[in-house]
Amino acid sequence: MLELKNITKEYNTDSGSFKAVDNVSLTIEKGSMTALIGKSGSGKSTLLNIISGLTKPTSGEIVFCGKKLGLSQRAMSDFRYEHIGFVVQNFALVNQKTAFDNIALPLKNSRSKKSAKKIEEISKRLGIYDKLSQYPYNMSGGECQRVAIARALINEPDIILADEPTGALDSKTSAEIMDLFKALNSHGRTVIIVTHDKDIASQCGRIIEISDGRISGREQ
């Protein structure tokens, strides 16, 4: 489904150039659940950002469903809009908006009845229906992450990207969130999770270890 070919991301720093991702090639199958693991600074998040189109690779190409993606800002943002749902460690919710408005953020017409119904359905599925009128600062970490996942799902993306989704949560809540991802995956959604937690990674069908920007190990 998604193929990365010889992806490299190089940053220029005061002390010279630095390769955060170095010639990485990998294939993500449709409906798979993949964990990208590695130490802090290993390049796993950069790789995830490249997949999401937030970061432009220095070289290499991305093929999605057999089609090579353009690397322009426009092509990447179109790809992200149509196919990607993104969840991050600190939830990236807008504090001044209610849970409802946060979930509605990706929608083009958030005030329509259809949108409201969609938000209700997802929030019920994720167990946050009664929190829709609340602001993120009044919610727990687990609730915030559920809102973030609901937001990532609202446009029904093909791929869910999660960057350390349990990093800010206690173990009980982490387990609940992972159950959510597994449930999504069991319904055919492709999930890619970046984590440094081996327990979290072990719950995924496939583990790819990143070290110094390169793939250092794969586990099926």
Next chain:
Amino acid sequence: MNRIIRESKWILGRSKLFTLLLFILVNSALTVTIFSRVVSSEISADADDYKKRNEDNCYYRLLDDLEGEDGNSFERSAQCKNKQFRFLAELQDSKDLEYYICGDNSSVGIVDFKGNEKTKRNYENGGSSEYVFDNITYTEVKTMFVSKNVSDGFDVKMSSGEWFDSNDYDYNNETVSCILGNEYEGSYKIGDLIKPDDNNEFNIKQLRVRGFLKEDSYINNGTQIKLLNRYMLIPSRDIAVSQQSRASNADRYIKLTGIIKTERPVNEINDIVKQYMKSAGIPDGLYYVESSTNNNLKMFNMDIARINELLGIITVFLNIFCFFLVLTVTILFINRNTKYFATLSICGFRRSEIYGMICFTPIVLYSLGYIISVIVNAVYAMFTELSLRIRDVLLILAEEAAVLGVVCIVCVLVFRSKDLAVSLRRR
């Protein structure tokens, strides 16, 4: 577009007061900019026109002093009339100066005046020009008797109809051609007959409209600019015709209170006029030359330059100030909201949509500010003599669009320099 407007409105709603203050400032700056441009254009246009028409020339008024004992004694003398006509002939034939007959101290009462409320008012003090005599209502119309050369000499142009031809100057008082000022166009038509007061001092029986002057036509009479918009011009009879018995005293006086146009200084002109008087046999002192407006013109030009300069400085300062203020505020807005924009990015917002949101506030500020300031200036212009020129409005629109363009480009470049992935990780 829906999402851009929705999110931009939400952002603006978070800082209503600040945005309102910024809007008032930008709007004020634009209003002053348009106003100063209007004033500047108005002054410059007048000054250019004035300069073009008056450059290198001095204007002197020839006046008489026939009220005193010497004057009375001269007027009683047998050859007075002939001497005056000889003097006039010397002036008209002179190679040292150009002499224009512009007798402007008269008015003629008109029966059944067709003018409107505005033209029925006195030009100088705004009072009514109407008077009743023998149960007939007359309207006094300011009248100027002009020689044929006035049209070329003062660049007086016609809006419709034609300037007087030679036949118009050879009249017998039965029907006299007249040219009306711009404000009478619409009230009268070319060929209309106008009935003057039977007791007019020039014994004119009937006037026929020959044409209308262009708006804001004027004559520099030596000490002031005479706008002719509400004047009636009547040909001053040829000297040969006047010399015959038909000439009234008024006719002669008008002919000898004309305007001298020359490049020479006043002292030289005085000497020349004295020489003509001597040659015509007129005693010294009965006619004299009044000083020129040329010095005033120079002062006037200097003032215009200063006013323009001052307005230009104010405008430039205000625009630069607004440019930097809006730019700074927008960059601060980007810096404060980078994580929010990163969040929007992961929510599927396209880059172009985020650029649109960043530029939304400056675009709204400048667009609304521009529209309101044009309206304010248009309303102001309606109640004043100033005119809001389309050219000025479009020119400022182009300038402000350029300023807005620079603000937007700089802000987009600032945003592009941000690493959204890094911002996303910030708490």
